[in-house]
Amino acid sequence: MFFNRLKRRDVKTEYDQRLLELINNLKEEWDHAAQTQNAVADSDIEMEQETALARQKYFFIYKEARIRKIKNNQIQPSVISYDRNDFES
Numbered sequence: 001m002f003f004n005r006l007k008r009r010d011v012k013t014e015y016d017q018r019l020l021e022l023i024n025n026l027k028e029e030w031d032h033a034a035q036t037q038n039a040v041a042d043s044d045i046e047m048e049q050e051t052a053l054a055r056q057k058y059f060f061i062y063k064e065a066r067i068r069k070i071k072n073n074q075i076q077p078s079v080i081s082y083d084r085n086d087f088e089s
Contacts, residue, residue: 016070023061023072030054 033051037043 016068019061019065019068019070020072023058023065026054026058026061030058 030051033047033054037047037051040047
């Protein structure tokens, strides 16, 4: 009986970790799509739709992680600003 509980926790931990990795990957995809759209002078509607789709995928998975109360111990690189002028005031 004890081993069954331990096994369930391990499975939950494994899938929580997979969900966090998926969130990070989707955030990178969304950032890449947004940067591409901003870099291209003639961004067409298809490019805007791809960016919107990447955004919706990210928020869908992010909402699932919030429901499951998953915490991430690392900060995504896209959240950190490396411009020192932002920190100096």
